Amino acid sequence: MAHSHSHSSAPDYGPPRRGLAAVLTIVVLAIAAGAVAAMVVLWPDSDDVPKGANPYSGEGVSTLTATVTSVEPFDCNSGGEGPDNTREVLGSCAQVGVDVKGEDDATFVLDATRYTAGIEDGDKVKLLRFALEGQPTSYEFIDFQRGFPLTALAVIFAVLVIAIARWRGLFALVGIAVTLFALTKFMLPAFLAGESPIVVAVVGSTAIMIAVLYLAHGVSIRTTSALFGTLFGIAMTAGMGVLATGWTHLTGVGSEDDQMLIATAPDLNLSGIVAAAMVIAGLGVLNDVTVTQASAVWELRALQPMARGASIFASAMRIGRDHIASSVYTLVFAYAGSAMTVLLLITAYQRGLAEMATTEQLGQEIVRTLVGAIGLVLAVPVTTVIAVWLAPKAEVEPEPVGVHPG
Known part of the structure; x- marks a missing residue:
C-alpha cells in the first residue's frame, strides 16, 4: 500500500505513513529555509566582487x-x-x-x-x-572556436538523457541548471567577495543537493533518507577539509594563476578555497552512493518485508562496500585523467612521485581526493542506517504466493 509521500517503485507495506511524511517534510523545509536564509545573508553585493581587467580589452x-x-x-x-x-x-x-x-x-x-x-x-x-594609432594593424592567435561542437555535444547529451531516462532525465538536466546557477551566481562571487569559503560551500552544496535530489529522484521518504546521508557527508567532508588543509599547510598558491587570482581578489582566502573545493568536488560521487544505498534498502525491504532491520542493514552494506570500492577508484581515475599533463611532466623530469606528491600543486589534489573519499566512506553506513529506519515495514506476514486460506 503506497503512502502519500512516496513515488518509489518499491511498494510500502502497512498503513500509509502520513505522520512520518509530514514530520520529514517539516524537517526538510526547515533545512531548506535555513540554507536559503544563509544564502541571502552571504549573497555578495556586485560592488563587493573584485573585477579584474579583461586581458583582451583596451584601446585599439x-x-x-x-x-x-x-x-x-x-x-x-x-x-x-x-x-x-x-x-x-x-x-x-x-x-x-x-x-x-x-x-x-x-x-x-x-x-x-x-x-x-x-x-x-x-x-x-x-x-x-x-589597431593602435600610428602602428600597422596586427593579429594574434587566441584559441580555436569551439562553440558549435560544444553546443552539439550538449544537445546530444540532453537528447539521450531525456530519451532514456524520460522525466527523470529531464528533471536531472534541470538540476544541472540549478547547480550552475548556484555556482556562478552565488558561490563563486561570494568566494571572491571574501566570504568564508567553507561556509559558502556548505550552504551552497546543501541548497544544490536538496534541489537536485528531489528533482531527479522524486519527492519521497526514500529520497529524503538519501538527502540526510548526503548532508552528513557534506558536513564530514567540510570538517575534514578544514582540518586537512591546515594540517598539510596547503596555501592554495600552487601556480601562476593562483598568484594572479590573489592579486585580483586580495580578500580571497585561497587556503579556504582549497577546503571548499573538497566539498564541491565530492558532491557528485557522494550523491551517487547515498541514492544507491537508499534504493538498495528500499528494494531489499520490498523483497523481505518481515526481515529485521539488522538483516536489511547487513545486506545493504554488502552492496555499499562494492560501491565504495568502485567510487574510490572513480575519484583516483578522475584525478589521474584531469592531471595527466602534470603526471607526464613528472615522469619526463624523472622525479619520484613520492617527492612530487608533497608539492603544493599535487598535494592539493591528493588531499582533496582523500578527504572526499573519507566523507564518501562515512556517508555509506550512515545513509544505510537512516534508510533502514525510514523504510516501510510490514506489520503482518504476507501470505505465500499460491497459498489460499481454506
Missing part, C-alpha cells in the same frame, strides 16, 4: 573570429632553452592566413608549440586584433 584592442585559409611553416629557430631556463618546443613556426569575418584577409604568426599541436585550412579560430 578587440577580439574577432576568422577562418584559416593558409598555413605556411617556416624555421623560427625554436628549440633549446628559453628565458628562465624553460624548454622550448623544437620545430617550425607558421605564417597563417585567415579570412576575417567582416574585414579583409589577415595573417599572423603561430609559435612552434601551437603549430606542432595542429592547425589546418578551414579551422575556425579566435584572434586578437591590435
